[in-house]
Each structure stands twice: as structure tokens, then as C-alpha cells.
Amino acid sequence: MDSHFEPAAEDPRNASARADGEPHAAQAFVFGNEVGEPVKDAKRAWERAVLVAHGHKSEYVKRDRGEGKKPVATASLTAESRQRLREIDLHLHDLR
Numbered sequence: 001m002d003s004h005f006e007p008a009a010e011d012p013r014n015a016s017a018r019a020d021g022e023p024h025a026a027q028a029f030v031f032g033n034e035v036g037e038p039v040k041d042a043k044r045a046w047e048r049a050v051l052v053a054h055g056h057k058s059e060y061v062k063r064d065r066g067e068g069k070k071p072v073a074t075a076s077l078t079a080e081s082r083q084r085l086r087e088i089d090l091h092l093h094d095l096r
Contacts, residue, residue, distance in 0.1 A: 044075050046092055047085060056084050 031042035039045070048058040059078045062071035077085070 047077060047081075050088055050090050051081060051084060054084070054088050056081070 029036060029038045031045040032038055051058045059081045060073040061076040061078055063074050064071050
């Protein structure tokens with residue numbers, strides 16, 4: 001077996017280690033933050049994961065913050081990204 005996969009094979013919890021190399025706690029959330037804590041809403045994370053898994057970049061509507069300030073991305077997908085999601089037609093409940 002490739003040595004890269006050995007730790008994960010020995011202990012499956014190592015397969016999803018945090019950035020610092022430590023494993024997530026057993027109660028960590030799939031669409032959680034960097035340390036496995038729950039997030040308020042996983043919708044944006046799910047939509048991004050679906051788009052990226054199908055070879056698309058998730059693009060978000062930008063909100064103007066006023067003169068001289070850079071626009072900021074909102075949580076709303078652009079019409080093009082939303083259309084790609086509709087074409088992919090994969091929903092979280094489909095994974096049951």
C-alpha cells in the first residue's frame with residue numbers, strides 16, 4: 001500500500017484531518033468550519049461543492065459598497081452558476 005494512504009487505512013478518522021494535521025473530533029460536522037464546528041447554514045458550502053465536483057467555478061453576485069470601495073461577494077450565486085446547478089440537478093437529500 002502507498003505510504004501516503006497508510007495512516008487513513010489504520011484509522012479512518014485521519015482521512016479528514018484538519019489543516020494542523022490533527023483529526024477532527026468524532027462529532028465534527030461535514031459542512032463545518034475549519035475546526036469542525038457547525039455553521040449556521042450549509043447551503044452555500046453544498047452548492048459550491050456540487051459545482052466544483054462537476055468542474056465549474058462557483059461565482060457569486062457582487063454587492064457595491066459605495067464609491068471608492070471594492071465590491072463584496074454575497075452568498076447569492078450568479079444566474080450562470082445557478083443555471084449550472086439546475087442542470088446538474090443534485091440535491092443533498094439525493095445522497096441518502
